[in-house]
Amino acid sequence: MNVHELNYAIWAIARELVHHHRYSLMDNDEGMLTLKRRDGIRVTYLYLMPLVYGQSAEQQEAEIREQFAHSMDWMKMVGFRRPALVHRMVHLYIRTDAGYQMSGEQIASLHLSSLTESHRIEAGLIDLVDNRAVLPQIVIPGAEFIQQFAARSEPVPYDETRLYEVIDVWHGEMLRAHQERVEPFEEAGRKRGAPLTFAFVAINVVVWLLMTYYGGSTNTATLIQFGAKYAPLIDEGEYWRLVTPMFLHIGGLHLWFNTVSLLSLGGRIERVLGSGTFFLLYMTAGIVGNLSSYWFSPSISAGASGAIFGLMGALLYLTVKEPDTWGEMMGFSIYSGLVMNVILGFVVPGIDNYAHFGGLVGGYLFMAARALLTKKEAAAS
Known part of the structure; x- marks a missing residue:
């Protein structure tokens, strides 16, 4: 796995979505980013994460479905504290080398939902080897940018040391962007x-x-x-x-x-x-x-x-x-x-x-x- 290219892709996509598509950065867990966007009664969570690899397509699918189950538990827990009528989550996997089994279309066909469909999880693939993105049926604000990013064939514009410095700057920018949106409301609440x-x-x-x-x-x-x-x-x-x-x-x-x-x-x-x-x-x-x-x-x-x-x-x-x-x-x-x-x-x-x-x-x-x-x-x- 090309970690350098993977980290750049995850953070560059997240930065665009936060600044121009009204997402908020919720969590940064060992290279996997969780973004959130709320639209009325609907809240969308977006995981930007590495593609999991298995010994076979069946094993890879099993691992993805296991991630779905953990995400469903987490989404229900968060939704209980901050209620919304509709919760949607997308696992957006990023592929940086050819060692994988399932096609993008097969990954995008996977889903998990609650009985009432109030919580639903789907998957998508950003393929940086074939330079294409296969997105799920769930509407992702900023999907056009994601498609354009995947279609690029340009090298990462930073060396490894410089990239982590840039990521730190981007991280701070995203946190400030969210704070600027909510600050007037928080001040009014005080x-x-x-x-x-x-x-x-x-x-x-x-x-x-x-x-x-x-x-x-x-x-x-x-x-x-x-x-x-x-x-x-x-x-x-x-x-x-x-x-x-x-x-x-x-x-x-x-x-x-x-x-x-x-x-x-x-x-x-x-x-x-x-x-x-x-x-x-x-x-x-x-x-x-x-x-x-x-x-x-x-x-x-x-x-x-x-x-x-x-x-x-x-x-x-x-x-x-x-x-x-x-x-x-x-x-x-x-x-x-x-x-x-x-x-x-x-x-x-x-x-x-x-x-x-x-x-x-x-x-x-x-x-x-x-x-x-x-x-x-x-x-x-």
Whole structure:
């Protein structure tokens, strides 16, 4: 085995995937690198490792399958601590000499999966002898680069001593690249206080107490008096009723549920985005939710649910677009929480699903527009 060429290939591929395809370096174990990339509910692990050789094709396959079994145990253990709905792993073997038995296609056909397919392992081969890559069915972000790297026939550009010095530099670069991606999120997690979140909660409680005093928060006349969404009056020009319902609640249980939801979601979002952006997000989602309810539902409605679903929509956007931070810490919880709330919306009577879905879409589109504006400002500068 050409160890010099093997080490260069492993680290050069890893460096490209970390810098340009959003992988993170998880582990460096005696020349075998473990990379990870998260995309929403899916996490992909990539092993870059030497091809195992056996006395026969059967023995080689047995050794690869034994590695699969160890990897499956490890993946389930890690997945239990950091849940995701879908776990995928690729053993990407690197071949540097002709002493092997199985073809690349045979290696790529091997797989191991859990009964529910929530965990699956496949293999691929980077053949530096025949200069080609045979990749598995699992989609590997950066596959085009891997194919191009395998097709090269250039010698390693460093001698053995110099290569290890370069590898040390690359190792540090990859660790810093990951840290730069997660640092803003970690800093926000260490901060305390979310003034607007607590202010919204306080306003909701005070308004609910006033409604209770002046006729009851479940009383239709009181709801209309305090500004609930009521289509006939909006039709007459009372457009402020697209805003005020965010601060009204129908009954103590409604207030309690929305308060807990707002406190659990709002604090971290406000600390990361800043109070100004959080205010715009919350108000925009709430208004869009009330507009949706006004357009599609004739019923009187009130509540912060549309704005809170807007926070879920914002989190949904962030877990997809910034999976290294939001997806890692909140990806599973936001998806499961969203599914549970949608189910409750159809099962429990009296819930305004139009406001919920409108707020969800409003929050998602707000974050998408914010990202687009930030990108344009960065390009202009």
